[in-house]
Amino acid sequence: MTLFSATDLPGGIVEDTENLTRTNFERLRTLSDRFKYIAWSCKEILDNHDGIYYLTTANGMKYQTFCDMNTAGGGWTLVASVHENSIYGRCTVGDCWSSQQGNNPNLPDGDGNWSNRNTFGLVERSLCFQNPGYYDIAAKDVSVWHVPNNFPMEHWNLAAILRYHTENNFLRLYGGNLFNLFKQFPVRYNIGSCSNRGPAIPIVYDHGNRESTRNLYGPKSRNEFDPGFITFRAINNELGAMAICSGVKPRGCNSEHYCIGGGGYFHPDQCGDFPSFDWDRLGRDQGWSASKEMTESAVLLFYR
Amino acid sequence: MTLFSATDLPGGIVEDTENLTRTNFERLRTLSDRFKYIAWSCKEILDNHDGIYYLTTANGMKYQTFCDMNTAGGGWTLVASVHENSIYGRCTVGDCWSSQQGNNPNLPDGDGNWSNRNTFGLVERSLCFQNPGYYDIAAKDVSVWHVPNNFPMEHWNLAAILRYHTENNFLRLYGGNLFNLFKQFPVRYNIGSCSNRGPAIPIVYDHGNRESTRNLYGPKSRNEFDPGFITFRAINNELGAMAICSGVKPRGCNSEHYCIGGGGYFHPDQCGDFPSFDWDRLGRDQGWSASKEMTESAVLLFYR
């Protein structure tokens, strides 16, 4: 077999007609690209090393992201990261998963990033991070890592204070990814009452357990959720909508203390990517306030 | 012809001296890159499929963007997108084409992105999008698509509510792109009066017509523009400067209702990427207010 017909040119290096070279190179490029960028998600890459890989969207956009190639068989694609850049900023710059436009009832969806195709940031944790995989990949399950802010990628796995995944293929019921799930369950102020929350999916722990999950949130919060789940689109007493309750299923209606992301309007002093995790004092694990570990970690979202 | 001189090694796979391999590979890489990234704009790519391609700037920066390979012969490069992320935010975060620093007479140019080399966003519609092609490509004409927010790229063409292009090579007179055009016609508060607007160029419709263009703007606006043009650097009664009047040529001086982008200072309650498209109520197509379709669409700018 051969890619290029070989002749006995003395130099052995290309020097021939432009047309022939170009033809061969275009075939080479096409094939080379095909192998280089063949994967639509980490799941299709046959490799068991965690790290950065190139992926391609259905419409041909290439991007780099982190693949977790080990958890439960591997093949998990990092698609988004939510963290609180400044708990004091109430829906200000950096609150990309709720609103950067202030706390405003005229903006019930806030920045709307849970259900639009905006992409932003680089994989190594910009202010906000969401890649095209978020809406492009057809997935079955999610995995979530809570990684303390500012750890290098090679230590994310070990540094994580909580890691878990789902294994019941629930995303098949909701369009194959969170982009589509949140179309069905809009993260929007005043879309319904506390009883109108979206699905709560059982999780399998990869690091941590139900008890450690409970302790990541405030003592008062622990009375109103069940650990062992990931819940989508929670609604609180004040009709504010939150996107994800990581590790828990709410029983009560004060979900602003243990659910993240959100629409564009909350009760004053709650708006933000980690809406009211600092209610009784930031990072002190008292009253409704979440633990310091939780507040100072990014929530990494993976698909498979 | 051959790229690599072939010998009769049993395995047939490289195993030879590093130096020879490196030499060959560098030649291969150079040639391969040349074909892969040879294009400075979509016009130079011989392909009739719309989609994402790699381009390279004059100084060697590689980037991906969308090429429209069909309209009027194809070869159109997407270089920027303007949309209103929040009509309620008056020159706040996301108003990248006017000012993200508030409505401020000390900032007559606002963020200044019409005439600087800032680049931001990814092609699949970030909060703001402008690639190096905006200032790097030497073009003759522009094409504009008004695409409803949040459509996937493969449906942009069909989803667009308005598509048109120029065909008189006008950019040749203004430095080959909008970056240079706006150097000549600064988008700056208080740079002149309403009569000092920049060029109005006749357009050829690819989807829509003069009548449908008229109806995208408010009933009162329709009395003071002529459809069938794209106009650059409009100025309103209050001396606010706008960058583009898409589809129309102003006759009157209330251009804040039908022109987009702008400098950093406007009459209060007008500042923003779609300055005052909501004057008489957002998206209701009444009074001076533009239609819902217009307000909820991105304006994609192409060069050829």
Add this chain to the structure above:
Amino acid sequence: MTLFSATDLPGGIVEDTENLTRTNFERLRTLSDRFKYIAWSCKEILDNHDGIYYLTTANGMKYQTFCDMNTAGGGWTLVASVHENSIYGRCTVGDCWSSQQGNNPNLPDGDGNWSNRNTFGLVERSLCFQNPGYYDIAAKDVSVWHVPNNFPMEHWNLAAILRYHTENNFLRLYGGNLFNLFKQFPVRYNIGSCSNRGPAIPIVYDHGNRESTRNLYGPKSRNEFDPGFITFRAINNELGAMAICSGVKPRGCNSEHYCIGGGGYFHPDQCGDFPSFDWDRLGRDQGWSASKEMTESAVLLFYR
């Protein structure tokens, strides 16, 4: 030598078994990538042309940046750029090197970008620019270019109003880059008094000299610094922390007039990436105000 065993297929182009082709291509890809992305920094690239190159981080992230291949032997990697997008914005959008969250004592570190792994912007000067090289490269020295805003990359060298580098390998003492240096000397409000500044390193001028450096800052500032140094982590009378005093070593404690970047809290009307360069009037080179040239230039940071 050969990469692909050549047989005498009539067409001479690939048509053979998928497996064999794939094997060869993966080897080709691996080798090709190795040469293409082998460099961890510009220093490792054997080329004497300034321009854009691809680099790779230790964990495999590929990115493009500008290499200065000429100054003092070349091999300088551009890792960050600091400029003042709007001197009127006091720690607002675009003040990425101080705080985009307002002037707030609850945020002593501000956005914290001097000592975290956020990356943002593209090399051709976005609102803010920092690439992974900032924290990933192990360097010995820094080089700094002050380039007037909005010059194209190919003219940066000639357009610069000041260029200098260090040559005493000081970064070896501080962890090999500024990311690590600023871990040791946090850019944080109230971390110490004016006498607690970080290291001041002697510089070698590549364009400009001590006298021209003095004249870039305000007449009053000139009385309280010594030119011929780059200083890290200055602290002013009001306990505000600044990251870099470019070209000078402070003797006094009004460093907000001649040092850049900072934590999240300053005396009112000082907060910003160029904190108080406009104290006595913007860009007028009078009192404490820096020169117009300085205020309207970006500060490009290189490592080697």
